[in-house]
Amino acid sequence: MTDFSHIPDAPRSDHPELLRALAADLSALDYTVDGVETLLGAEAYAAFGRDQTVPASLKLKHDGGPLATVVKLWLLAQPVDHAAIEAALPTLGVDGLLELGLAEYAHQGATLSASVDLRPYGWPADADGAAGADLWVASDLAAHQRPGVLRKDHVLGIGQASLTLAQGTIRRHVDRALDLGTGCGIQTFHLLHHARIVVATDISERALAFTRFNLLLNAAELGLKAEDFDPANPDARISLRLGSLLEPVAGEEFDLVVSNPPFVITPRRRGEGAADQFTYRDGGLPGDDIVATLVRTLPTVLAPGGTAQMLGNWEIYAAGEGTAAAEGTAAQDGAPSAWHSRPASWLADGTEAWFLQREMVGPGQYAETWLQDASEARDAAHYEESYADYLDDFASRNVAGIGFGYIWLRRPESALKAGAAIRRFEEILYPIEQPVGPHLAAAVERADWVGALDPDSEGLAGEYLVVAEDVTEERHQKPGAEHPGVILLRQGAGLRRTNLLSTELAGFVSASDGELTAGQIVGALAMLLERDDAGFAHDLLEDVRNLVLEGFLLPA
Structure with missing residues (x-):
C-alpha cells in the first residue's frame, strides 16, 4: 500500500x-x-x-x-x-x-x-474558543506564476472555492470525517481540529503526495505524530486513499463528509481520456453529472444523523425545455427555468437537503471563466475552438444558465425523522457574513426545532418567540401617506436576508418579546383586525414559521 x-x-x-x-x-x-x-x-x-x-x-x-x-x-x-x-x-x-x-x-x-x-x-481563534492556526500549504505553481497552460494533473492551491467550503462547513466534533477530493489538503487541515479520524481521498497520486507533505510539514501545529500516518493502521488519525468518488470508502460510514469536487462543467470530446482532463476541476462526466452523482450517493456513506457539505455547479434549463435534449431537439433561446428543478431531482427519498445558490451565470460567461482559469486564452485559435465547444455543449442540453453554491445533505437518524426531512432551496446572490458555517448550523438547529413541534398539539402556537438581536425593521411610505407601503425586516449578520412583511406579520414581530405565546399574539391580532376566519390564523402562523426558519424570530 x-x-x-x-x-x-x-x-x-x-x-x-x-x-x-x-x-x-x-x-x-x-x-x-x-x-x-x-x-x-x-x-x-x-x-x-x-x-x-x-x-x-x-x-x-x-x-x-x-x-x-x-x-x-x-x-x-x-x-x-x-x-x-x-x-x-x-x-x-x-x-x-x-x-x-x-x-x-x-x-x-x-x-x-x-x-x-x-x-x-x-485562521484566527474564534469567539467560541476554537483554536487558531498558522500553517503552510504547498501546491503547484499557478498560471500567473508559470507561463503556459496548466498541466492536466495540476494540484490546486488555496483557491476561492476552497475557502468558500472551509468557511461554510458546520464545525461539530465527530468521530470519522471524509475529505472527498482532498487536493492539497485544505479541508483536511480544518477537519483535524474536530474529527478523531480523517480519511482523505483523491483520484490523483500527486494530490495525495501534496496532502501528505502539507500534513507532515504542519504536524506540530496539527498535533500529528508519525503513527498517525501509518497506512496499515485502521485507527490512524489520517488515511490517504487513491480512487474515484466513493470507491475508496465503499462500505464505510462517516459522521461528516466535505467535498470540493471537480464540479466544473466541461465539454466532452469523442475519444478523450483522463489524460486530456484537468483533474482538479473536471470529473470526466458530461454536464453536471459529477455533482448529481455525489448528491445521490453521498448519503450511502453517512452514519445515521451524518451530514455532507460540498460545493457544486448545476445546469439550469431554458424554461419549458428541460426534456428537449433527450428528445433530440435543438436548443432554443429562453429564460432560465426554476433553478432548483434539476438539483431537487437528484435527491433520494428521505435525504435531507439544503441547496444555497450563490451565483448564476450564462453559458458564455461560464466558458470565459474556465478557459481563463487554465490559461487556455493564450492561443487565440484554441480559445475560439474551445469557447465554441462550450456553447455547443450547453446548447445540446438547452442550458440557459449555470448555478453555483453550497450543498448540505443529511441522513436522518431514523425513518421517523425522515418524515420531517429538511428540503430547502434558497438563492442568495449578495455578500454574506463569513465564516457562514456557524450561521448555517444555527439554521439547521432551528429547522430541527420547528420540525420537532407536535403537529397534533398547539405546535408553534404554544411557543414563546423573540426577535433576533441583529434584526432591524424598515418602513417606507410616500410623503403624506397615513400608513407605510413597504415594511422590511433585515438581518445584519449571517445570511443577511431581507423579508417583506404584511401588516399583520409586522404586528406579530413587534409583539414578539417572549411574554405571549405565538397563538396569543395571533389571537390578539385577529381581534384587532376583525379577522375571525380560520385561514387568518393558519396563514399567519405559517409566515411566522418561515421567519423562525430564516432566523428573524427565535425561541425565547
Whole structure:
C-alpha cells in the first residue's frame, strides 16, 4: 500500500527531519499570513487574492532580507540567489530544499527557482474558543506564476472555492470525517481540529503526495505524530486513499463528509481520456453529472444523523425545455427555468437537503471563466475552438444558465425523522457574513426545532418567540401617506436576508418579546383586525414559521 511520500513531480515527505528543519526556518522568518502582509502592506498583499504579483514585486524589488527572499521564491516565483536561500533557510539549506523537491536550479545553476507554490495559510481563534492556526500549504505553481497552460494533473492551491467550503462547513466534533477530493489538503487541515479520524481521498497520486507533505510539514501545529500516518493502521488519525468518488470508502460510514469536487462543467470530446482532463476541476462526466452523482450517493456513506457539505455547479434549463435534449431537439433561446428543478431531482427519498445558490451565470460567461482559469486564452485559435465547444455543449442540453453554491445533505437518524426531512432551496446572490458555517448550523438547529413541534398539539402556537438581536425593521411610505407601503425586516449578520412583511406579520414581530405565546399574539391580532376566519390564523402562523426558519424570530 503506497504512502504517497515519494511520487514523481511532487514534493517529498519521506524525510521528516528535513520537514522539521523547514518548519523551524519558516517559523523563525515569521512566514505567516500576518508576517507576509506586514512585509508587503495590505494593498500588495490583497493583490495576491486577484492573482496579481506586480505590486508585491515592486515592493520587494530592493529588499534582500530573508523573509523577502522566500516570498520572492514561492509567492512571486522569481529566481533567487543561492546564497540568499542559504541565509533565509539556514537549518534546511539549499541541499535540503532540493531534496524535498521545493526548488530547482535555473540559469546554469546561478539561481534557484520554485518547483511549487509554498504559502502561509491560517485562521484566527474564534469567539467560541476554537483554536487558531498558522500553517503552510504547498501546491503547484499557478498560471500567473508559470507561463503556459496548466498541466492536466495540476494540484490546486488555496483557491476561492476552497475557502468558500472551509468557511461554510458546520464545525461539530465527530468521530470519522471524509475529505472527498482532498487536493492539497485544505479541508483536511480544518477537519483535524474536530474529527478523531480523517480519511482523505483523491483520484490523483500527486494530490495525495501534496496532502501528505502539507500534513507532515504542519504536524506540530496539527498535533500529528508519525503513527498517525501509518497506512496499515485502521485507527490512524489520517488515511490517504487513491480512487474515484466513493470507491475508496465503499462500505464505510462517516459522521461528516466535505467535498470540493471537480464540479466544473466541461465539454466532452469523442475519444478523450483522463489524460486530456484537468483533474482538479473536471470529473470526466458530461454536464453536471459529477455533482448529481455525489448528491445521490453521498448519503450511502453517512452514519445515521451524518451530514455532507460540498460545493457544486448545476445546469439550469431554458424554461419549458428541460426534456428537449433527450428528445433530440435543438436548443432554443429562453429564460432560465426554476433553478432548483434539476438539483431537487437528484435527491433520494428521505435525504435531507439544503441547496444555497450563490451565483448564476450564462453559458458564455461560464466558458470565459474556465478557459481563463487554465490559461487556455493564450492561443487565440484554441480559445475560439474551445469557447465554441462550450456553447455547443450547453446548447445540446438547452442550458440557459449555470448555478453555483453550497450543498448540505443529511441522513436522518431514523425513518421517523425522515418524515420531517429538511428540503430547502434558497438563492442568495449578495455578500454574506463569513465564516457562514456557524450561521448555517444555527439554521439547521432551528429547522430541527420547528420540525420537532407536535403537529397534533398547539405546535408553534404554544411557543414563546423573540426577535433576533441583529434584526432591524424598515418602513417606507410616500410623503403624506397615513400608513407605510413597504415594511422590511433585515438581518445584519449571517445570511443577511431581507423579508417583506404584511401588516399583520409586522404586528406579530413587534409583539414578539417572549411574554405571549405565538397563538396569543395571533389571537390578539385577529381581534384587532376583525379577522375571525380560520385561514387568518393558519396563514399567519405559517409566515411566522418561515421567519423562525430564516432566523428573524427565535425561541425565547
